[in-house]
Amino acid sequence: MIEEISNTELQELISIIQQQYGYDFSDYAKASLKRRFIRFMGHAQLGRLQDLKLQLLTDPDFFKRMVEYITVNVTEMFRDPQFYQLLRDDVLPRLATYPIIKIWHAGCATGEEVYSMAIMLQEAGLLERSRIYATDMNAANLEKANTGIVPMRWMKDYTHNYIQSGGLHDFSDYYTARYDAAIINPGLRRNIIFFQHNLVTDHVFNEFQLICCRNVFIYFNRTLQERVVTLFYDSLAPRGYLALGMKESLLFSKERKKFEVINGPNKIFRRKF
């Protein structure tokens, strides 16, 4: 098992991927990217970096599997309940003033936070006039998200999160249990569109009143974070909201002055005019 990847070796891997497949990982945060490569090599039972490079150069399917593995897709329903409570109490009432509410979940992974949003919109009576655009760079994630199937074993935690976020309904009303899977009610999925979008290379595609991008920034370095903050600014309606992960910050961005802090600890920002 390989233990460490040097900066030079990391650079070689990034170059191979870029030349061979056009994906650009050069502005990902180094420490976590190295860690993902090391974990993937363990998963693929590759003992030497040489073997990884060879596979990457010769096997596009292998590359696809690797991208699916190294892009982190850990998520939860109602992750950080106090954040959802704030959305419910402070943000949704503002969004309610728009005739059509457009929301972008950037880096939605397998969709658990997207479905959480749909539940809250439904409870606020807003789902009918909402359009949720949920994007990820990882096609396998999107396929999974689109099925609306969540492993049953997590439902106890999610129910707890939901109640903590101020949810007043019976959480089990929102899904059907089938053996070890929970299937999210199709009614909640009717205004969600899942599609592929890569924050590293792709551009503005619509205008939103709310963008949620939680725990995606942490995998990027400062340069790429700047690019994405600008992309979000350009994708937000004036006075539109931006929500980041609990430990993600706009403080280190040059663009921070273009945003107003709505809630510091929970990382809710708002585009100034």
Place this chain on the structure above:
Amino acid sequence: MQSSTRFDIIAIGGSAGSLAVVARLLKSLPGEMNIPVVLIMHRLKNVSSELNRLLAFGRPIQEPEDKQRMESGHIYLAPQNYHLLLESDGTFSLDYSELVHYSRPAIDESFFSIADAYGQRALGILLSGASADGAEGLARIVKSGGIGIVQDPAEAEFRIMPQAAIDLSAKINIMTTDEIITYIRTQYHTK
């Protein structure tokens, strides 16, 4: 004051039974100590914790945000639900991937990145705990030329964690809490 310690960072990992020891270590840090200290403690998920308040002893102590730059003499506590990694430019990177040893933050992950970024300039300390998290990480710090210390298993409330590190590497120093305190102080008073 001229800093002449042989390390540029102190990383402390602890789990069950380590809180009081961490508090004692922090309280006895030499006043002139001017390197950052990073704490990685196992904590409950989704429960907001008073840990950082409990541990504050005059020095600034904070849960770093992503890309925050470390400052000398400050104490940093790994936030809940994230792995805390260090970049070689002295900034933090957070990571929200799978649990490691059933934990996030995992001590191993922080120690690995510190071994990578700091090499022989790192001091890693592993305290009481009921899992093997941190053992491989401490062994890696030592392998990269840094110094590794475990709390003496005979003194630790839960011996599994320090013992796991001892079993992995013969070069790890075994010390009681008092000896660790003295060791850190010596770095400042004998130079």
